[in-house]
Amino acid sequence: MRVDVVSIFPEYLAPLELSLIGRARATGVLDVAVHDLRTWTHDVHRTVDDTPYGGGPGMVMRPEPWGEALDALAPPGAEPPPRLVVPTPVGAPFTQAMAHELAAESRLVFACGRYEGIDQRVLDHAATRMPVTEVSLGDYVLFGGEVAVLVIMEAVTRLLPGVLGNVDSLAEESHAHGLLEAPVYTKPPSWRGHEVPEILRSGDHGRIARWRRDQALLRTAARRPDMLAALAPGELDKKDVAT
Numbered sequence: 001m002r003v004d005v006v007s008i009f010p011e012y013l014a015p016l017e018l019s020l021i022g023r024a025r026a027t028g029v030l031d032v033a034v035h036d037l038r039t040w041t042h043d044v045h046r047t048v049d050d051t052p053y054g055g056g057p058g059m060v061m062r063p064e065p066w067g068e069a070l071d072a073l074a075p076p077g078a079e080p081p082p083r084l085v086v087p088t089p090v091g092a093p094f095t096q097a098m099a100h101e102l103a104a105e106s107r108l109v110f111a112c113g114r115y116e117g118i119d120q121r122v123l124d125h126a127a128t129r130m131p132v133t134e135v136s137l138g139d140y141v142l143f144g145g146e147v148a149v150l151v152i153m154e155a156v157t158r159l160l161p162g163v164l165g166n167v168d169s170l171a172e173e174s175h176a177h178g179l180l181e182a183p184v185y186t187k188p189p190s191w192r193g194h195e196v197p198e199i200l201r202s203g204d205h206g207r208i209a210r211w212r213r214d215q216a217l218l219r220t221a222a223r224r225p226d227m228l229a230a231l232a233p234g235e236l237d238k239k240d241v242a243t
């Protein structure tokens with residue numbers, strides 16, 4: 001997967017060099033390039049923003065530098081076009097399902113907005129020649145899209161083939177099957193008066209699987225009833241109903 005990130009603070013994306021993502025880059029699974037938006041400015045002050053039409057506080061990112069950046073990174077006619085991903089408070093909720101969708105793309109271009117946002121015409125024009133996904137990490141506002149790119153890149157990269165040593169963990173983790181994951185334990189069996197649930201040390205893998213499923217259902221019901229309600233009808237079997 002080829003990923004391009006455009007930002008006025010490229011140094012914010014330095015963590016993309018670390019750990020899993022760094023290894024994915026080293027092994028060729030992932031090719032990441034970070035670009036300074038100011039590369040595509042032409043005035044002496046390298047201006048990327050201006051006052052909002054209609055008045056109001058703050059500044060808006062000018063369309064020209066973004067237009068030239070996207071022309072350079074996704075030349076008109078280049079096939080297949082990349083998916084443009086714009087982290088923004090007004091985007092669709094970022095979910096594990098969306099992480100899987102993005103992980104299936106061959107090219108992603110991330111546009112990191114700052115100030116009051118990017119001139120809407122940048123996204124409207126981009127949408128005439130590439131898929132555009134505006135994505136929100138949650139109901140809060142950040143200084144810019146950069147840290148959201150780090151979150152999205154971590155969620156996506158770990159889904160790429162060959163990145164996670166143990167692919168089984170992908171199958172069992174929270175949100176993988178529409179539920180929150182069951183609690184996990186390791187040695188010692190007793191710690192500060194807290195014991196590991198006996199069943200997990202029983203060696204009875206059938207009962208352990210049942211216990212974990214029950215815990216996942218109970219935890220999801222308590223913390224995320226919305227997820228339980230969203231389960232597809234076939235997701236709950238009759239053994240679950242007894243829970």
Ligand SMILES: COC(=O)c1ccnc(N)c1
Binds near residue numbers: 113138141
């Ligand atoms: C500037 O970007 C944001 O403030 C942002 C991006 C993604 N998700 C959010 N909740 C906010």
